[in-house]
Amino acid sequence: MALQGRGNAMMATVLLCVLLLHFDMAQAATYTVGGSGGWSFNVGGWTKGKRFKAGDILIFNYSPSIHDVVAVSKAGYDTCTTPKGAKVYKSGKDQIKLVKGKNYFICSFSGHCQGGMKVAITAV
Known part of the structure; x- marks a missing residue:
């Protein structure tokens, strides 16, 4: 009988974990960077009025x-340089999960970042 009680407690714990994980995922928001214009020049102002959270998903649509x-990093953002080993996305429909703190993204094509194709987002 004690084994059955222990099994029920374990099942309840697993169920609670699954529900909490689902709840956490349901709280994440999805944002299309640049809105209907997509990932393009001068998207920096797109973040105004938005409150981002860690776990939110950014969708970058582009050719x-x-x-x-x-x-x-901030240095790469400020200088428009791609550091060695940086994660480069090239699908045209990238989905990137925000981490807590500062998140910086640039386009590495020549002159694009300097032309305003970069965005800095703080996620709480």
Whole structure:
């Protein structure tokens, strides 16, 4: 009888974990960077009025033959440089989960970042 009680407690714990995980995932928001215009020049102002949370998903829509998305540090963002080993996205429909704190993204095509194709997002 004690084994059955222990099994029920374990099942209840597993169920609670699944429900909490589902609830956490349901809280994540999805944002299309640049809105209907997509990932393009001068998207920096797109973040105004939005409150981002860790776990939210950014969708970058663009033509992969003329743009990309690179996750960079603040230094890479400020100088429009792609550090060695940086994560480069090239699908044209990239989905990137925000981490807590500062998140920086640039386009690494020549002149694009300097032309305003970069975005900095703080996720709480």
